[in-house]
Amino acid sequence: MIPRKKPEPVEVLIIGAGASGGTAAKVFTEAGIRVVALDRGPFLRNEQFSGDELKYLNRNYVWPDPQLKPRTYRPDEESPEEEVQFSPTPQGVGGGTIHWGGIVPRMTEDDFRLRSLHGDIPGASLVDWPIEYGDLEPYYTRVEWELGTSGLAGANRWEGPRSKGYPTKPVELTHYGRVFAQAMKKMGQSTFPIPQAMVTEPYRGRKAHVNSGFWQQYGDPVGAKSSTANTFIPDALATGLLDLRPDSYVREITLHPDGTAKGVIYTDADGNEVEQLADIVICCAGAIETTRLLQLSKSAAHANGLANSSGLLGANATFHEYLFAIGLFDKEVVDPLYPWAGHYTNTMSFDYYQTDYDRGHMLGTLIFASMLGHPVNWTFPGRPTWGQASKDADRDLFNHSMKLGVMVQDLPVESNKVDLDPNVVDAWGLPVARITHTPHANDFAQAKWQVAKNMEILEVAGASKIIPVNLEKITGNCCHEMGTARMGNDPSKSVVDKWCQTHDVPNLYIFDGSFFPTSTGVNPTLTIMANAWRCTERIIHVRGKGRTAD
Incomplete structure (x- = not known):
């Protein structure tokens, strides 16, 4: 031994x-x-x-x-x-x-x-x-x-007092981030650059982010x-x-x-x-x-x-659960979103974060825009996965898709x-x-309301097809x-x-x-x-x- x-x-x-x-x-x-x-x-x-x-x-x-x-x-x-x-x-x-x-x-x-x-x-x-x-x-x-x-100090009006700003400038706005921000503005809501653990300019010997969606x-x-x-x-x-x-x-x-x-x-x-x-x-x-x-x-x-x-x-x-609503846009209505360019996620809002009991639940969640997936594994319900039909879907739909994601703020049980x-x-x-985990009833109510709100935002943004992804159980996907x-x-x-x-x-x-x-x-x-x-x-x-x- x-x-x-x-x-x-x-x-x-x-x-x-x-x-x-x-x-x-x-x-x-x-x-x-x-x-x-x-x-x-x-x-x-x-x-x-x-x-x-x-x-x-x-x-x-x-x-x-x-x-x-x-x-x-x-x-x-x-x-x-x-x-x-x-x-x-x-x-x-x-x-x-x-x-x-x-x-x-x-x-x-x-x-x-x-x-x-x-x-x-x-x-x-x-x-x-x-x-x-x-x-x-x-x-x-x-x-x-x-x-x-990277980030922009003071951009999130819900944030507590800060003693200092961020060391590098915020991430550049992507095409799909702009679509989200414009829709929120039409609805009278606010957005701001997502604070992200990355450097957007040379910093302490490190190179700036190259604006790739593979992140x-x-x-x-x-x-x-x-x-x-x-x-x-x-x-x-x-x-x-x-x-x-x-x-x-x-x-x-x-x-x-x-x-x-x-x-x-x-x-x-x-x-x-x-x-x-x-x-x-x-x-x-x-x-x-x-x-x-x-x-x-x-x-x-x-x-x-x-x-x-x-x-x-x-x-x-x-365990936060990541949920989202998918938006597909007609090529004739919205220019290509090119989701593979820029950070995977882009632009955030805290406007639905604080409790509003009129929604039928307590607490809330941040909301952010993101690409639907990477070109090698992106998917949406009903997407063909093989042959010419799959290639056509990649060509015609990937550059005209995005999602609005949320994290359910689950109550401790x-x-x-x-x-x-x-x-x-x-x-x-x-x-x-x-x-061992079953979401609290408030988690389900919060998720249902917020995904519906995401669908509303995508509709305002001009999406021709909207697909919700709802909470069924906690999977730990965050x-x-x-x-x-x-x-x-x-x-x-x-x-x-x-x-x-x-x-x-x-x-x-x-x-x-x-x-x-x-x-x-x-x-x-x-x-x-x-x-x-x-x-x-x-x-x-x-x-x-x-x-x-x-």
């Missing part, structure tokens, strides 16, 4: 080198603290992202292989599980920031106080956040400037996409204090006899079992995989999973959860994550995972405190989207990164290199 490897202990151990893990690694190392960061996927460089589209869309180049790393889903505890590729976040250094569209609006001030605004909602577990917009604002700004973000689901060979793999991770490596270990599969967090975190056990790229000790352990693997790891780390002292004295680990899981599947294991023999280790002040009602320190294990932290008390209606990654920066600074200030907190 090959003995377990035991590298030298380290001050900070980060599990997952994506959005939150990359942020924490940068802040720790630039403060002079030595860090080991583990990621279960590879570290792909920019030049490795070039090549044909099929490797991304059909060959799992940046996506997890469902045969090796499956997940299961069921709508409720009485229903059987099915193996699905639920919220398939890329596994690798950079995490979801490798494939993301980079839509990074800030949360609004009201997003932090939904229970105070709306009270108790039957069937939901609505709470206020233990922090406010003002607590995150300085860190929103730091991330925007250090990461490299969403793709890696970026140019380096204009602001992933942590080409920004924060290189920053951390440049200090000489980051030991980055890709292709490392963590299977257990271990504890000292006093109940504090000791380190982790993982399998390295060569198949060796390794035990890494650390003063501080930070989970940054995403809400699904972090929850799974904590549940895999159960012991006699933690029979229901690590950091789960509240019984809420895995509960209140939320305690019974919506992530736990371990009792029957299905991954390629390493470990139980996979099982997602890859936004939140809420499974809720942040709160009361240890009996939450998993981590307002600094993302677990209530049960003082040197164990959770920085990914698990901490979200509510899902909010914006893409979560900017908030995840800003909060990781905030909490990392707190650890540096209060704990130093492994010292006990005051």
Whole structure:
């Protein structure tokens, strides 16, 4: 039997080198603290992202292989599980920031106080956040400037106060973005450039975005996409204090006899079992995989999973669902939209974001214009998929199509959860994550109203054919995972405190989207990164290199 490897202990151990893990690694190392960061996927460089589209869309180049790393889903505890590729976040250094569209609006001030605004909602577990917009604002700004973000300060009239604008100018308006903006103007509504994690002009040695539509689901060979793999991770490596270990599969967090975190056990790229000790352990693997790891780390002292004295680990899981309405335009009415030119998404509105009970539901969603898909895989209901008819559809329809998308702001429900599947294991023999989720009635009402509104906008824009895509169940198609280790002040009602320190294990932290008390209606990654920066600074200030907190 090959003995377990035991590298030298380290001050900070980060599990997952994506959005939150990359942020924490940068802040720790630039403060002079030595860090080991583990990621279960590879570290792909920019030049490795070039090549044909099929490797991304059909060959799992940046996506997890469902045969090796499956997940299961069921709508409720009485229903059987099915193996699905639920919220398939890329596994690798950079995490979801490798494939993301980079839509990074800030949360609004009201997003932090939904229970105070709306009270108790039957069937939901609505709470206020233990922090406010003002607590995150300085860190929103730091991330925007250090990461490299494009946008136009003040353009979103619903946004909270800003201490600084954006480092690069907003993305240029596309043809389909212009069609959306003109229709909204006719309806008396407003639009603004989408804040995006990309540079639109030379910035800190990086080239500007080349205005290609091949962005969403793709890696970026140019380096204009602001992933942590080409920004924060290189920053951390440049200090000489980051030991980055890709292709490392963590299977257990271990504890000292006093109940504090000791380190982790993982399998390295060569198949060796390794035990890494650390003063501080930070989970940054995403809400699904972090929850799974904590549940895999159960012991006699933690029979229901690590950091789960509240019984809420895995509960209140939320997943934005991306819905849209498709518009097809007659060639004689609208000039070609050329959706392959420019960013995949373009132009946004928050005018339907705030609650208006006259719509028959609470909360709302952002809305944005986008291309219908990439030329190699675009589709709409009834489109021919083979032969001359398929080619004719590509030629005649692709350049005259667009969609208006929304993300359903799903309410937290305690019974919506992530736990371990009792029957299905991954390629390493470990139980996979099982997602149990049925949308709240408010989610269905919100989705129905907003998709209908999108259809109305497309009609005003001049679309000759409009096709709705409605909510039937949560599929995790946004890859936004939140809420499974809720942040709160009361240890009996939450998993981590307002600094993302677990209530049960003082040197164990959770920085990914698990901490979200509510899902909010914006893409979560900017908030995840800003909060990781905030909490990392707190650890540096209060704990130093492994010292006990005051």
